[in-house]
Amino acid sequence: MADVTAIHAADVLIIGAGPAGIAAACIAAETGASVVVIDENPRPGGQIWRHISRHTLPGQAKYWLHRLDKSRARVHTGTSVVDITRGNAHFAIRTAGIVETVLLAKTVILATGARELFLPFPGWTLPGITGVGGGQALLKSGTPMAGKRVIIAGSGPLLLPVAAAFAAAGAHVSHILEQAPGHRVTRFALGLWRSPMRGVHAVIYRSKTMGSRYRTGTWVTAAEGQDRVRAAIITDGRRTWTERCDMLCVGYGLIPQLEIAQIAECDTAFGRVVADAQMSTTVAGIFAAGESSGVAGITSALVEGEIAARSALQHVRRSSLHEHATADAAESVATAAPNALSRRARREAAFAARMNEAFELRAELRQVPQPKTIVCRCEDVVLGDIARCESMREARLHTRAGMGPCQGRVCGPALELLFNWSALPARVPAVPAPVSTFLSNTSA
Amino acid sequence: MSDVEIRVDGRSVRVETGATVAAALLGDETFAFRTSISGQPRGPLCGMGTCFECRVTINGMPHRRACMTVVATGMEIVTRG
Numbered sequence: 251m252a253d254v255t256a257i258h259a260a261d262v263l264i265i266g267a268g269p270a271g272i273a274a275a276c277i278a279a280e281t282g283a284s285v286v287v288i289d290e291n292p293r294p295g296g297q298i299w300r301h302i303s304r305h306t307l308p309g310q311a312k313y314w315l316h317r318l319d320k321s322r323a324r325v326h327t328g329t330s331v332v333d334i335t336r337g338n339a340h341f342a343i344r345t346a347g348i349v350e351t352v353l354l355a356k357t358v359i360l361a362t363g364a365r366e367l368f369l370p371f372p373g374w375t376l377p378g379i380t381g382v383g384g385g386q387a388l389l390k391s392g393t394p395m396a397g398k399r400v401i402i403a404g405s406g407p408l409l410l411p412v413a414a415a416f417a418a419a420g421a422h423v424s425h426i427l428e429q430a431p432g433h434r435v436t437r438f439a440l441g442l443w444r445s446p447m448r449g450v451h452a453v454i455y456r457s458k459t460m461g462s463r464y465r466t467g468t469w470v471t472a473a474e475g476q477d478r479v480r481a482a483i484i485t486d487g488r489r490t491w492t493e494r495c496d497m498l499c500v501g502y503g504l505i506p507q508l509e510i511a512q513i514a515e516c517d518t519a520f521g522r523v524v525a526d527a528q529m530s531t532t533v534a535g536i537f538a539a540g541e542s543s544g545v546a547g548i549t550s551a552l553v554e555g556e557i558a559a560r561s562a563l564q565h566v567r568r569s570s571l572h573e574h575a576t577a578d579a580a581e582s583v584a585t586a587a588p589n590a591l592s593r594r595a596r597r598e599a600a601f602a603a604r605m606n607e608a609f610e611l612r613a614e615l616r617q618v619p620q621p622k623t624i625v626c627r628c629e630d631v632v633l634g635d636i637a638r639c640e641s642m643r644e645a646r647l648h649t650r651a652g653m654g655p656c657q658g659r660v661c662g663p664a665l666e667l668l669f670n671w672s673a674l675p676a677r678v679p680a681v682p683a684p685v686s687t688f689l690s691n692t693s694a
Numbered sequence: 695m696s697d698v699e700i701r702v703d704g705r706s707v708r709v710e711t712g713a714t715v716a717a718a719l720l721g722d723e724t725f726a727f728r729t730s731i732s733g734q735p736r737g738p739l740c741g742m743g744t745c746f747e748c749r750v751t752i753n754g755m756p757h758r759r760a761c762m763t764v765v766a767t768g769m770e771i772v773t774r775g
Contacts, residue, residue, distance in 0.1 A: 291742075291743065292762065297742055302710065368740075375730070377727070377736060378737065379739070381740055383741070383742070384741035388716060388717060392709070392710045392712065392718070393717040394720075630734070
């Protein structure tokens with residue numbers, strides 16, 4: 251279905267149309283700069299603003315999506331980035347999907363967001379078991395949940411809003427199970443007073459899901475069923491019991507998506523894209539915004555998107571002084587680049603740090619997968635076979651773990667945690683792509 | 695709210711306009727989307743295009759991610775490929 255389109259050169263090319271990418275696109279395009287946004291999903295909005303119909307979205311989402319529509323940013327949905335290379339004056343971004351071409355850009359903003367951390371447990375490959383964010387994404391994509399008995403488990407602040415969304419859709423959320431101990435969660439929740447909005451939301455979510463059991467210090471150790479999940483085995487470390495369910499959502503928080511950054515040769519550290527206060531990565535002309543440079547939530551993503559756009563425009567201005575219109579626009583924006591943005595970004599980062607401390611994963615989770623538990627779901631590789639290897643690379647070569655279509659996006663982070671192995675950097679193509687993708691070319 | 699009609703393994707299924715193929719299959723009580731290389735039934739895990747567990751055949755094209763594809767009238771879905 252892919253058609254090869256004309257070649258575009260852009261001032262700013264933004265990868266990812268979640269809040270960070272949208273904010274960056276609006277700020278940059280509104281100055282008159284040429285902006286292209288690429289996103290794999292059918293619609294802009296990212297995970298948090300995933301929708302079928304816009305009128306179901308919160309006001310903030312409507313505002314930014316409308317602003318994006320009105321801006322002159324070109325948005326290519328259903329399109330994946332498979333490679334990014336640096337030329338003399340431009341970056342070349344190879345895409346696959348609805349738009350299959352090579353795009354040229356003077357600057358790139360990585361707004362690739364985060365994905366869920368999954369930890370394997372016996373039975374976790376059964377249909378009907380999804381992530382927590384995964385369950386929410388399916389719900390937002392139109393999956394009917396009415397009457398379903400749902401257990402939501404894992405860790406992090408996502409559990410409660412997702413439970414609330416399932417309850418609002420008519421599901422019976424029987425249990426919400428947080429692995430972190432109660433005292434840590436309470437301390438984190440008390441800290442929410444610093445941000446009144448967050449406090450209010452937390453309370454509303456909690457009350458909406460009344461009728462659910464919210465338990466801290468509790469986690470899922472196995473799932474049962476034949477062709478689909480029928481029950482979850484649960485423990486609080488002292489007692490283990492079984493709860494019936496039609497759907498089991500388990501996720502252990504969010505991790506930045508680094509694949510595109512790694513292919514672009516940007517440094518990463520501590521599982522994040524390295525970026526300074528101006529959101530510059532270690533590669534000149536490439537900037538990062540949102541969860542890819544550290545999971546800190548939507549407010550942070552919007553602020554960082556704005557900062558990244560201003561920095562990108564400044565870079566364009568410096569490197570192409572002949573393009574007067576863009577240069578003038580960039581100058582006016584860049585000189586206005588306020589310290590307030592950096593202060594807000596720092597405050598949001600502090601919030602993220604408190605969150606990570608509160609929801610630190612307990613050591614017992616490493617004991618949950620058994621030798622026969624599948625860890626690599628693409629190649630059906632069990633833990634026992636992987637445990638005989640010494641490193642991620644050896645596991646990949648000897649067992650094919652991480653060699654399937656997801657390219658280790660699911661099992662890689664789990665193995666980092668289970669064995670303290672270091673991750674392997676992503677390789678081209680960033681997502682599986684047909685050979686035709688690599689035949690389309692640019693004349694520049 | 696208008697619906698579109700698609701076919702899932704030869705059956706007719708009505709689904710909300712704008713929904714994804716994954717939502718359509720789950721709404722139709724189809725939980726096993728594909729068969730893994732060791733023969734296990736699999737369905738969507740991440741819901742956002744990362745895990746590739748929701749692969750189905752759409753209009754004759756194999757290995758399409760059901761969670762990333764919006765339904766269209768007359769679409770032919772084949773599971774367990």
